[in-house]
Amino acid sequence: MKKALAIILAAILALAAVPAMAKTTPEMRARTELLDLTAATSPVSNAAEGWAFDPAGNGGDALLTLTNYGSASAHAAPILLPANSTVAVNGECYIDNAVVGADMDVLSGSMDGYLRVEGSGTLNLYANQYKGVCLNLPTGGSNENNEFLYIHDVTVNCYGMERTSNNASSLPACIYGNHAVEIKNAVIRTSMNGTGIKMAGYTPIGGVNEENTNELLIENSTVDIQNESANGLWNYARGIHAIFGRVRIVNSDVTINAGSNSIYSYLSLVIDSGNVYIRSTPASTAASAALVYCNYLAIGEGLESLYFTTTKFPLTKVINCKTAGASTLASNLTMQIGSFENGNFATDADESNNNLPALKIAGGDAPAAHTVNFYGFDGALISSVTVQNGGAATAPDAPQIVNNANGTYVFCGWDAELDNVTEDMDVHAEYTLLGDADQNETVNISDSLLAMRHALGVGLLDGKAFKAADIDFDGSIVVSDALAIMRFALGIVETLI
Numbered sequence: 001m002k003k004a005l006a007i008i009l010a011a012i013l014a015l016a017a018v019p020a021m022a023k024t025t026p027e028m029r030a031r032t033e034l035l036d037l038t039a040a041t042s043p044v045s046n047a048a049e050g051w052a053f054d055p056a057g058n059g060g061d062a063l064l065t066l067t068n069y070g071s072a073s074a075h076a077a078p079i080l081l082p083a084n085s086t087v088a089v090n091g092e093c094y095i096d097n098a099v100v101g102a103d104m105d106v107l108s109g110s111m112d113g114y115l116r117v118e119g120s121g122t123l124n125l126y127a128n129q130y131k132g133v134c135l136n137l138p139t140g141g142s143n144e145n146n147e148f149l150y151i152h153d154v155t156v157n158c159y160g161m162e163r164t165s166n167n168a169s170s171l172p173a174c175i176y177g178n179h180a181v182e183i184k185n186a187v188i189r190t191s192m193n194g195t196g197i198k199m200a201g202y203t204p205i206g207g208v209n210e211e212n213t214n215e216l217l218i219e220n221s222t223v224d225i226q227n228e229s230a231n232g233l234w235n236y237a238r239g240i241h242a243i244f245g246r247v248r249i250v251n252s253d254v255t256i257n258a259g260s261n262s263i264y265s266y267l268s269l270v271i272d273s274g275n276v277y278i279r280s281t282p283a284s285t286a287a288s289a290a291l292v293y294c295n296y297l298a299i300g301e302g303l304e305s306l307y308f309t310t311t312k313f314p315l316t317k318v319i320n321c322k323t324a325g326a327s328t329l330a331s332n333l334t335m336q337i338g339s340f341e342n343g344n345f346a347t348d349a350d351e352s353n354n355n356l357p358a359l360k361i362a363g364g365d366a367p368a369a370h371t372v373n374f375y376g377f378d379g380a381l382i383s384s385v386t387v388q389n390g391g392a393a394t395a396p397d398a399p400q401i402v403n404n405a406n407g408t409y410v411f412c413g414w415d416a417e418l419d420n421v422t423e424d425m426d427v428h429a430e431y432t433l434l435g436d437a438d439q440n441e442t443v444n445i446s447d448s449l450l451a452m453r454h455a456l457g458v459g460l461l462d463g464k465a466f467k468a469a470d471i472d473f474d475g476s477i478v479v480s481d482a483l484a485i486m487r488f489a490l491g492i493v494e495t496l497i
Helices: 003-027 445-455 465-471 479-489
Strands: 045-046 049-059 061-065 085-090 092-097 115-119 120-126 135-137 148-152 156-159 172-176 180-184 188-193 196-197 217-221 222-226 238-242 247-252 250-256 263-265 268-279 292-295 296-308 319-321 333-337 339-341 343-345 359-362 369-375 381-388 401-404 408-412 424-433
Touching: 045 401, 061 359, 115 238, 135 148, 148 172, 172 188, 180 196, 180 369, 188 196, 188 319, 217 250, 217 424, 238 247, 238 250, 247 250, 247 263, 268 292, 292 296, 296 319, 319 343, 319 424, 408 465, 424 465, 445 479
Parallel strands: 061 085, 085 115, 092 120, 115 148, 120 156, 135 172, 148 180, 156 188, 172 196, 180 217, 188 222, 196 238, 217 247, 222 250, 238 263, 247 268, 250 268, 263 292, 268 296, 292 319, 369 424
Antiparallel strands: 045 049, 049 061, 296 359, 333 359, 339 343, 369 381, 401 408, 408 424
């Protein structure tokens, strides 16, 4: 009887636990079907999937709240929203257009209204299976000049589709806003895909101008656009693109690594303040496209640094300004690489067509120049050079071979990087004892064995060890180098050279 009662009690306890188990399991579930809220007329939610929607929850406009929607291991389905919607992001959210198996935008508003994305969380958006836009406010509505995309106080990571020879020209932007894009107090990261951030802009009858156009604004934000491609296809890889309108950067850190137009602005490109770093590596195949294209470029006094590098673009295409002589540079800024004269930016000619770096400007607070002292083998000063802040220092010739009581020493280089000098520096020549392959300041049989192993391809010496074992200074280590070290170690010869 006691045994039967025990079995019954255990069954009752198990049944009692079922509701609790059923309650916790759905919390881990990611939505696997499209979440289309464009026609919702009353509040609807799914706590298990991490979303809640109120068509009038934001002062009469739609409000979608995402709380850990999806997960890193199970991305949730794409979302479609009505016009004039706000998305509040809480926690880590993951959305992927692959789960619906269609050419679908990942998070999209509707035409004829704004889309606002805000909150303290992080949106991780994946459009890497098909060709949808990660964050989209589409083109085509009739609500003139009112389709604005706002991204405030939130982190958005966009992961695009890898470019191939078949899709390079058709991949869309990671972030697209029809009439205007406003990024404030946000962190934006994009990778792969066609363009990092794109805005169509408003095109009124009679054409756009600085007074009537829309703006792609980046303010108090960090933007990192990495449009590299594992396939090496840099065609159509763009950074920030304003088809009709202007681009303005205020107190923001902007990094762009793209293949053709790193920044394209139909009208002005204004950099009021902050840091902008634009590079194109490896070499772009789009040799005719400008690294920066705009009507004119205006750089304000709040700039901390601006640095353009490029590996292929023709000299005149690093910056292509439509209106010659209209660009401006604040008087407190220092032109470190390149030049600015009569309202035009230019870079120095390079016969190898390899303008790297192409343009560098430092903020007014940066020191104008620094002193770099070069010291030789015995610590004696060889020379001192003056270098503009952020510029490269040219090292003097150091003795390649130095003999003293301990042996023969070979020059290996300098102990500091010299291509970006931002402070006064003391730089020392580095030497290694010739024959000392194991870098212990003595030359013996073990050094010859290390050199022999390298010569036979069963070992590897690099850096100072390589320099030490290259007895004839021909840039290679062969059997004769190893034998020379052995003869010296055995006392057969008194010197290595």
